[in-house]
Amino acid sequence: MSDLDAVLFDYSGTLFRLEEDESWFAGMTLDSDERRDIDGHVQAELMRRLTAPTGRSVSMPPDALEAWMNRDLAPHLHREAYLHVLRESGLARHHAEALYAHVIDPACWTPYPDTATVLDGLRQRGIKTAVVSNIAFDVRPAFRALGPGGAVDEFVLSFEVGAVKPDAAIFQAALDRLDVPAGRALMVGDSDEADGGARALGCAFALVDPLPTRDRKDGLIAALWEHGIQM
Incomplete structure (x- = not known):
């Protein structure tokens, strides 16, 4: 029997993952002397740069660094920061904007195989849930698309509450x-x-x-099991 009354979840890389579709890169090349094509390895690296939870992947002048450090507090800073990352990664601006549009579209995010099972299972057990995310766009539509299995009690999103993990304030807001x-x-x-x-x-x-969603079938279930919640 678990002694937990609530489970807080991160969004990106935890409940959902932004996974590239080859169609997103159709017609794109990297700016260079040889106009390098964007192959699978380049796609994977671009997606890593767009979803890594911490750290920097490209050089940043002071204004870009300021936007990067505060990207999850305001949509316009998020856009500025990631367009800079994509431009520094070699994408032309119109290609960077097209790719960024997928980043902030909840419909482009893939749920992990056990996301709905876990959220629904917690609800049935009377255990409260919250999504606590460093993010600058509304992820609620991604959960509505899951149907009844996507029910979450609270969404505590950094751009809405003005605090970014690991600041204790964002976790306290959820609690x-x-x-x-x-x-x-x-x-x-x-x-x-x-x-x-x-x-x-x-x-x-x-x-x-x-991990990619195809490679992590029951990571959430296993995490809860280790803390006394059996699905």
Whole structure:
């Protein structure tokens, strides 16, 4: 029997993953002397740069760095930061804008195979849930697309609450909304640095691997199992 009353989840790399579709890159090349084609390896690297939870992947002048450091607090900064990353990665601006449009479209994000099972299972067990994400666009439509299995009690998104993980304030906001003490909550995420910040408040923490969805069938189920919640 679990002693948890709530589970907090990260979004990207935890419940959903942004996985490239080859059609997104049709007609694109990298700016260089030889106009390099965007093959599978380049696609994978571009997607990594768009979804890595922490760190920088390209050089940044002061204005771009400022946008990058605050990207999850405001949509316009998010756009500026990631367009800079894509331009520095070699994409022409119109191609960068086209690819960025997929990043902020919840319909382009793929749920992990066990996402709906876990969310529905927690609801049936009376365990509250929240999505706690460093993000600058509304992810709620992605969960509505899952139907009843996508039900979540609270969405605590950095651009809406003005705090970014690992700042304790964003986790505290989730706990307050759920009316659950930290010692009765589990945070599940793919970044020990960002999501693991919940431990400072006394939450338990489970780390999942942000593998492609085809390669991680039951990562969420396994994470909950280790903390006494059996699906």
